[in-house]
Amino acid sequence: MKYTKLVLFFLILPLLAFTSLHKYYISVTQIEFVPEQQSVQIISRLFLDDFENVLKQRYDEKITLDEAFEIPNTNSFINKYLADKLQIxxxxxxxxxxxxxxxxxxxxxxxxxxxxxxxxxxxxQVSNKILFDMFPDQQNIIKTKINSKQKSFIQTVQNANALLNFNEN
Structure with a gap:
């Protein structure tokens, strides 16, 4: 009987250990230099619910990140937030x-x-503090493709700045 209870306990324990799921807070920003166009092109990928929450908290409770329900100022709020939190x-x-x-x-x-x-x-030099003001566990992955070299790094609240040199041979 003790053996059965012990086996049952060890079978149920893993199920109970994972009942509270941890949400990860992450964004990915790609930075690519296109010399022919004399342009640095950037794509930031953010989870909609997290980004919507920070925009609501900072600017307007009516913001909804959904094409069908967007308020007229949505793009200006997005631009304002990104300009404040992403410095290059x-x-x-x-x-x-x-x-x-x-x-x-x-x-x-x-x-x-x-x-x-x-x-x-x-x-x-990249300082990406996007969503740090909302989520202290936020991590921002930066991927660069500059001068045919690819480099990546992760920025956290404790380490939100990175300087990359591309002039070495």
Whole structure:
């Protein structure tokens, strides 16, 4: 009888251990330099519910990230938030990106940004604090493709800045 209870306990224990699911807070930002266009093209992928919550908290409770129910100022709120939380410095000089637009893809929003008139990149510094003000466990993955070199890194609340050099041979 004791043996049966013990076996039953060890069979049920794993089921109980995973009853509270942990949600992961993550975004992915791709940064690509296109020399022919003298342009840095950026795509940020954010979970819709997380991004909607931060926009509601900061700007307007009526914001809904759904094409059918968007309020007129949605794009300006997205642009304002991204401009506040994503800073990029190219060759030691702050760069200003332009919000091109967005696309809904199931439960993810893709935000398209561009930095124009970039002739060369020797170094790029990225500070991505998107959603850090809402989720202390947020992690932002940055993937770069610059001068035919690919580099990636993860930014956290404790480490939200990265400087990459591309002038080494």
């Amino acid at each position: 410095t190219i060759n030691g000089k702050p760069a200003t990106f332009q919000f091109i637009g967005k696309k809904y893809d199931l439960d993810v929003m893709k935000c398209y940004l561009e930095i124009k008139n970039v002739k060369t990149i020797e170094s790029i």
